[in-house]
Amino acid sequence: MSASTNVVVLDNGGGLIKAGLGGERDPSSVVPNCLYRPPASKKWLHLTSGDEDLTSAAVRRPMDRGYLINPELQREIWSHLFSSVLRITPSQSSLLLTEPLFTLPSIQRSVDELVFEEFNFRALYVAHPPALVHLHEATRRPRGLLSRAQCSLVVDAGFSFTHASPVFHNFPLNYAVRRIDLGGKALTNYLKELVSFRSVNVMEETFIIDDVKEKLCFVSLDVDRDLSIARKSGKENLFRCTYVLPDGVTHTKGFVKYPDQARRYLALRESGLPSSLPVDAEGGMNYSEIAEQPEDRKSVDLSKNEFDVTNERFLVPEMIFRPADLGMNQAGLAECIVRAVNACHPHLHPVLYESIILTGGSTLFPQFAERLEKELRPLVPDDYNVEITTQEDPILGVWRGGSLLASSPDFEAMCVTKSEYEELGSARCRKRFFH
Numbered sequence: 001m002s003a004s005t006n007v008v009v010l011d012n013g014g015g016l017i018k019a020g021l022g023g024e025r026d027p028s029s030v031v032p033n034c035l036y037r038p039p040a041s042k043k044w045l046h047l048t049s050g051d052e053d054l055t056s057a058a059v060r061r062p063m064d065r066g067y068l069i070n071p072e073l074q075r076e077i078w079s080h081l082f083s084s085v086l087r088i089t090p091s092q093s094s095l096l097l098t099e100p101l102f103t104l105p106s107i108q109r110s111v112d113e114l115v116f117e118e119f120n121f122r123a124l125y126v127a128h129p130p131a132l133v134h135l136h137e138a139t140r141r142p143r144g145l146l147s148r149a150q151c152s153l154v155v156d157a158g159f160s161f162t163h164a165s166p167v168f169h170n171f172p173l174n175y176a177v178r179r180i181d182l183g184g185k186a187l188t189n190y191l192k193e194l195v196s197f198r199s200v201n202v203m204e205e206t207f208i209i210d211d212v213k214e215k216l217c218f219v220s221l222d223v224d225r226d227l228s229i230a231r232k233s234g235k236e237n238l239f240r241c242t243y244v245l246p247d248g249v250t251h252t253k254g255f256v257k258y259p260d261q262a263r264r265y266l267a268l269r270e271s272g273l274p275s276s277l278p279v280d281a282e283g284g285m286n287y288s289e290i291a292e293q294p295e296d297r298k299s300v301d302l303s304k305n306e307f308d309v310t311n312e313r314f315l316v317p318e319m320i321f322r323p324a325d326l327g328m329n330q331a332g333l334a335e336c337i338v339r340a341v342n343a344c345h346p347h348l349h350p351v352l353y354e355s356i357i358l359t360g361g362s363t364l365f366p367q368f369a370e371r372l373e374k375e376l377r378p379l380v381p382d383d384y385n386v387e388i389t390t391q392e393d394p395i396l397g398v399w400r401g402g403s404l405l406a407s408s409p410d411f412e413a414m415c416v417t418k419s420e421y422e423e424l425g426s427a428r429c430r431k432r433f434f435h
Contacts, residue, residue, distance in 0.1 A: 007406040008088055008121075011098045011129070011399040012074075014063040015159030015184055015361065018399040019081055021088075022096065022406025027399050029085045033077060034061045036207075046080050053252040054207035055245075065181070066100045066160030071110040075118055082119070094123040094415055096406045098398055101128055101163060101177055105427060112426040116418050123415035125405075126433045130154035130165035130172045132401025133359045137389065139404055145355055145387075151348060152355040155337065155372075156398075157362035159184045162320060162333065164340040166352055176343035178336045182319055182328070184362045188213055190326070191316045199307035200245075208254050212243050212309065213316065215256050218265055218366040220314035221374065226268070230311035238264045239313055244306040257306065265313070266366070317365045321375060334375035353380050354387045359397040363390060 007022035013033060020027035035044040036057040044060060045052075062074035082088055095115055099108070108126075115124050133154045138147040146152050154165045154172075162180040166173045192209050195202050202209055220226045230239050242257035256262050323330040331339065341352045353376075358369060369388045376386055391397035405411060416429040 006092060007094045007096055007411065008082075008086065008090075009096045009399060009402040009406050010078075011402060012063075013098075013159055014061070014066050016395065017077070017081065018396060019086055020399070020403065021086075022403050022411070024403055025400065026396060027403075029081065030395070031081065031085070033063060033074075034059050035073070035077065036060075046077070048080075048085065051252075053246065053248060055248060055252070056204050057207060058204075059206055063160065066158075066183075067103060068107050068110060071114055075114055078114070078119065090119040090121045093121060094125070094406075094412065095121045096125045096127060096402050096411075098129050098132065098402065099126050100160075101130070101165065101172060101174065101179075105430075108430055109426045112421060112429070116421045121418065123412065123417045124421070125411065125415045126430070127402060127405065128165075128172050129156055129359075129398040130163070130167050131170050132398045132405065133357055133391070134167040134401070135170060135404055136397055136401035137357050137391070140392075145351065146357075149351045149355065151351045152357055153337065153341065153352040154357050154359060155333070155363070156360045157183065157320060157333075157358070158360035159362075162336070162360070162362070164333075164337045166340055166344050166348065168344075168348070173344060176340050178331075178340040178343070180320065180323060180330050180333065180336055182323055182330070183360075184210075184213075187217075187316050187319060187362065190319060191217070191312060194312045194315070195307060195309065198312075200305075202307075205245075208245065211254055214364070216241055216243065216262055216309055216313050217316050218314055219317045219321075219368045219371045221268075221367055221371055223314070223318060226265075226314055227311060229268070237310060238268065240308055240310045241313070242306050242308055247305060317362075317368070320362065321371065332375070333372060334379055337376060338379045349381075350384045354385045356386070356388045358388060358390045359394045361395050363394045 009020055009022050009027070011018040015033060017031050017033045018027040019029050032047045034047065036047055036052070036054060036059055037044050038053065039056045060073060062068055062070040062077065068074055082090060097111070097115070099111070112124070115121050133156070134146070134152045137152065141147060150169050152167050154167055156163045156165065160183045162182055164178045166176045188206065188210050191213050192203050192205070195209065226239070230237060241262045243254060244257050245254050246252050319326055321332045321334070323332060337356070341349055344352065369390050373386055373388050380386055416432055421429050
């Protein structure tokens with residue numbers, strides 16, 4: 001039996017758990033790392049099918065700000081995952097588990113107790129996400145700079161926070177890692193506030209506003225220009241979109257009313273108006289042609305429980321690039337990357353700027369990489385190249401790196417076994433992973 005067939009790879013994120021067997025290309029299961037409770041129920045339920053009606057559902061998460069704060073809740077979620085979804089026997093399996101950078105020893109002890117004492121896994125390997133992302137990308141392009149230099153800068157914009165992590169010889173350089181305390185959860189909460197202030201109270205609708213964010217938000221390449229367009233009325237406002245809330249009868253999921261209309265922002269590019277856009281006789285934009293709607297809609301139909309979003313679509317992801325605009329005393333993403341690079345040896349600087357990898361769900365916003373390059377270029381010395389790579393699937397990139405590692409012939413030797421844990425304790429066993 002090969003090592004990979006009985007290694008469970010668990011990318012235990014604050015938002016999503018990606019779980020499967022080592023050696024596979026994709027995880028068997030991607031589920032939210034939480035329990036939910038519908039308004040009419042007293043029981044907390046597992047999210048598995050994706051068909052649940054999540055309107056006004058309460059949420060409990062074992063992770064807060066990226067770190068495990070409720071081991072008992074995590075045990076419940078893992079137990080359901082291992083027995084009902086993956087159908088594995090922990091005592092006959094090894095576990096490769098991801099852990100956020102800078103996890104406190106007390107949290108590490110809680111995790112080790114879960115793994116060895118609650119579930120009785122026979123062996124454990126703990127990995128940091130940036131190292132797995134680097135491994136995956138280096139393996140994908142064995143002749144590329146990233147693989148030859150054994151060096152990259154991993155930008156992980158996930159659910160709880162955003163890290164810029166220089167990786168050298170497959171180890172994150174912890175002294176150089178820089179962090180922004182912003183991730184997908186904060187963006188969803190900000191969108192909740194904006195929609196609730198302007199349209200309809202959605203402060204309890206976490207799952208619905210997540211959907212709005214994922215379907216309608218994008219990164220602006222020119223905020224001032226886009227704000228001026230968003231202030232226009234009627235068809236001249238290229239950003240106005242309508243989202244229809246679930247009614248629990250005809251549809252239990254929310255949806256975008258005019259999907260084609262939601263993609264009109266792509267017609268706007270940094271270099272003004274591209275030739276493909278219709279223009280009028282004076283050379284200005286012909287809004288009536290590109291903004292036609294399937295039906296004439298003078299106002300939002302409140303009887304259908306729907307709301308409009310306009311500049312919220314790009315103001316929400318803007319938080320990652322301009323946290324100070326929200327009153328947060330933190331650098332934006334471009335400056336965060338520069339600080340991370342400057343903390344490394346000068347010989348690494350040109351290689352790091354040329355080997356930036358974007359991973360994490362928050363990098364999926366359209367135009368994210370273009371905006372980052374636009375902001376980064378003026379901050380980087382002219383004789384350095386800036387190369388930004390977006391992962392093939394930024395949500396699964398960490399897991400795929402873990403799957404590769406779990407299927408390597410050296411994997412079992414890298415693990416801590418249950419008997420070693422019982423003999424040496426958590427703290428001494430942990431030293432093996434990151435030194």
